[in-house]
Amino acid sequence: MKRLVPALMTACLLAVSPAGLIHANPVAATSVSTDWSEASYIGDVSGKTHVYRNGNMKQMIMIRDNKQTVLYTAKMGVLLTPHVYPVPGQPERYLIWFEEQVGNTLTDHILVLNANGTFTEVTNMPQQGYGAYTLKWSPDGKKAFYIAENAQNHEGVLGVITPDKHAFEPIFGMIRARATYPESVVGMLRKWQADWIDANNVLLLDGRKGNFYTVDMVNKNFHASYAKTTFQVKSMKVLQGLPDYALLEVGNPRYDLGFMGTDRVHLVNWKTSRVLQVPRAIYGSVQTYDQQYLGLTPSKQPVFAETVKLGNQYAFSVISLNPVQNIKKNLLVTSLRNEYLAPKSFSLSPDGSLAAISMVNPETGAYVTFVAKTANGAVVLERKTAEERTLGWKDNQTLLLGAEAVGVKK
Secondary structure, three states, X not given: OOOOOHHHOOOEEEEEOOOOEEEEEEEEEEOOOOOOOOOEEEEEOOOOEEEEEOOOOOEEEEEEOOEEEEEXXXXXXXXXXXXXXXXXXXXXXXXEEEEEEEOOEEEEEEEEEOOOOOEEEOEOOOOOEOEEEEEEEOOOOOXXXXXXXXXXXXXXXXEEEOOOOOXXXXXXXXXXXXEOOHHHHOOOOOOEEEEEOOOOEXXXXXXXXXXXXXXXXXXXXXXXXXXXXXXXXXXXXXXXXXXXXXXXXXXXOOOOOOOOOOOEEEEEEOOOOEEEEOOOOOOOOOOOEEEEEEEEOOOOOEEEEEEEXXXXXXXXXXXXXXXXXXXXXXXXXXXXXXXXXXXXXXEEOOOOOEEEEEEEOOOOOOEEEEEEEOOOOOEEEEEEEOOOOOEEEEEOOEEEEOOEEEEOOO
């Protein structure tokens, strides 16, 4: 936690808007709070602009060029959980999302901070109360989708935010009332998931009935997909490089504390409505296992890791999958081990005959890199390191483990 230095604790002249937003145009005197003994540091994008919330959680200020500006003052309640979202490709410009709490009523806000030090509040924000939200920039960085979801009845809304318009524009869904019970977010099962298909279109899952939609964020319309799922989806990701496919993680929706024995992976083709459950690599009858997406091969085949628990031991495998023909290929199969390892990354040799997979022990922070023959998944090299290293290949038989070249015998 960083604290403000005394030299910056000066008052400034500011103007207060009717909505309670304090702007930087100096027309009336407003004192900046002096309660900075427990000030919390919110964000710093490029080293020039710093944002803080004061100790009593009533006020948020910006420090820029040794000048401070009050961004927002809570009239009655307190300011909660600020998050900073840099605007892609626009240095010193970013969004700040935060909540204002008065009793059991939560109000969401977003401020747009500009490179010249001015700022504006985004209007027409949806108000779900207790619940969840997601903000994600488009691939071209020109706009962001924003989803809000009510924790009590899972009403939700998807819309677009562009930094220059300063207004949330709803496209799909509606929230008619705020959730006012704090306990409603405990163990909340999120029903709304979304991801960008391309720079202008979003794939949306309304999990209340398991329906998928494609949403045009430019023309502000949407179309239903024939795809449908009956599973509780933990997260959804459109596969860049395979944009017709979305990855669905099915399992524990709130916590991800390493091995849970509950995470499953499905692929959905939202154009053809085909849904594939990623096949098992080993120990198919064992129920305590996790699956995880690692990335795409050069031939655009998705790669998945699987962790299996048998008693107090673990086994690990990695497969690639042809989603059109639903054919898997075992890239790695280990023997049983006494330690749990979390998969992190993979890399194929130039000719595709060897696969390197990096895993970490969450308890010790140590890494283990396996190299296996992709013809049968047999491990031919195991290398331990105290720290994470990048994976690459010098040639078909030389692994680059960071700066170290490691020969691999097939």
